[in-house]
Amino acid sequence: MFTIGIIGCGSIAHTHVSAIQQIPSLKIGMVCDIEEQKAADFSRRLDCPYVTDYHGLIAAEGIDAVHICTPHYLHHSMAIDALNAGKHVFCEKPMAIHPSDAENMIAAARRNKRTLGICFQNRYNRTSQEAKRLIDSGRIGKVLGGKGLVTWNRGKAYYASGDWRGKWATEGGGVLINQSIHTLDLLNWLCGGTRAIKGHTDRFLLADTIEVEDAAMANLMLKNGGNAVFFATNDYAADSAVEVEIVCEKAVLHLDDKLTVRYADHTDVIENDTLIVDGKPCWGNGHKIAIEDFYRCIEEGRPFPICGEEGIQAIRLIRGLYDSEKSGTYQNT
Ligand SMILES: NC(=O)c1ccc[n+]([C@@H]2O[C@H](COP(=O)([O-])OP(=O)(O)OC[C@H]3O[C@@H](n4cnc5c(N)ncnc54)[C@H](O)[C@@H]3O)[C@@H](O)[C@H]2O)c1
Known part of the structure; x- marks a missing residue:
């Protein structure tokens, strides 16, 4: 049995609560929000104590692990403090705004021998897992290239919903991060x-x-050769299904709300597991599966697959993209 403390009782914390409540080996032991009303509402609903200063939560003896559900600029300091206090940390994306802060988080996890997990829950979607399995099996040959496309809508009302949104200092970027x-x-x-x-x-x-970007495009030079293209915007009329395509020597994989694998002579389609979370259609039940795996890994003494070293890669890509804009040249990641 693991007892969890949640820091940040805003939008995404509801998803963590509903995931945790579906896993019998987990229970919520304390919540924290700097806005007392939010912390008190969670506390009443979950029948657990609350604090408004996270130091009180990470110092609590009965808490085994901390879920960080706060604005981006707070992730690294909260995670490092919690790891130094001997807690495991499951941190919402992005793990940090700057790669150096993410590196300090990784070092703190190693030093304290605690597990640090980053919430890239879409990796756990059935279709993402199947695509990764196919590529890693070698059955469809080498990856030649890929593309990623995100066309969503985030308007003025969204950005007015939190002071930290839309600012370099607190969000650390826009549609990208x-x-x-x-x-x-x-x-x-x-x-x-x-x-x-x-x-x-x-x-x-x-x-x-x-202040931050509402659109971004990039070209990625892949480690295995080839390149990938990427485009993202918050200015679209709707939230379309995200698209990822991977071109391999013997097949093309297309991920949207399903996985389509096109071979020269036939096509396979793998459906995703669709779930409605807080009224929003989500592809997969990622948070629950990621959280369940995080605690199973701790229990079994295995590394969690989306550890700090995995989480930092997206931060390096984003910082590299911003730096490339200034220098006009490719940036190593
Ligand atoms: N994995 C996903 O798909 C996903 C989806 C949405 C949001 N997120 C991430 O979750 C995080 C939170 O996003 P959100 O949309 O829930 O934001 P939000 O603004 O709704 O919630 C953040 C909460 O943190 C609280 N907070 C701020 N400073 C604090 C402090 N010092 N101590 C304690 N609490 C504090 C705020 O009062 C607020 O209640 C972000 O990192 C975001 O990127 C992830």
């Missing part, structure tokens, strides 16, 4: 890693609303 980071992570993971990136960002419809 918040909405499309999952897709960039999937693309990089399925392609076997990236050695250099070059890209551009811009603000279109949200130019008078946010």
Whole structure:
């Protein structure tokens, strides 16, 4: 049995709560939010104590692990403090805004011999897992290239919903680090890693609303050769299904709300497991599966697959993209 403390009782914390409540070996022992009303509401609903200063939560003896569900700029310091206090940490994406902060998180996990997991839950979708298995099996040959496409809608009301949103200091970027980071992570993971990136960002419809970018495009030089292309925007009329395509020597894999594998002589289609979370259609039940696996790995003494070393790769890609815009050249990642 693991007793969990949740820091940040905003939107995504609800998804963590409902995932945790579906796993019999887990229980929530304490919650924290800097806004007392939010912490008190969670506490009442979950029948557990609350604090408004996270130091009180990470110091609590009965808490084994901490879920970090706060704005981006707080992730690294909260995670490092929790790891130093001997807690395991399951941290929402992005693990940090800057690669150096992410490196310090990884070092703190190693030093304290605790597990640090990053919430890239889409890697756990049935279709993502199947695509990765096929590529790693070698049956469809080498990866030649890939693409990632995110066309979503985040308007003025979304950015008004939290002071930290849309600002360099607190969100650390726009569509790249918040909405499309999952897709960039999937693309990089399925392609076997990236050695250099070059890209551009811009603000279109949200130019008078946010400091950060509302659109980005990039070219990724892959470690195994070949290249991948990427485009993301928050200016679309709707939230379309994210698309990832991986071109291999013997098949083309296309992920959207399902996985389509096109061979020269036939096509296989693998459906995803669709779930409605908080009224939003999600492909897969990623949070629950990721959280369940995180605790199973701790129990069995195995490394969690989406550890800090995995989580940092997307941060390096994003920082590399911003740096490439200044230098006009590919940046090593
Ligand atoms: N994995 C996913 O698919 C997914 C989806 C949505 C959000 N997220 C991530 O979850 C995180 C939170 O996003 P959100 O949409 O829930 O934001 P939110 O603004 O709704 O919630 C953040 C909460 O943190 C609290 N908070 C701020 N400072 C605090 C502090 N010092 N101590 C304690 N609590 C504090 C706020 O009061 C707020 O309740 C972000 O990193 C975001 O990128 C991940």
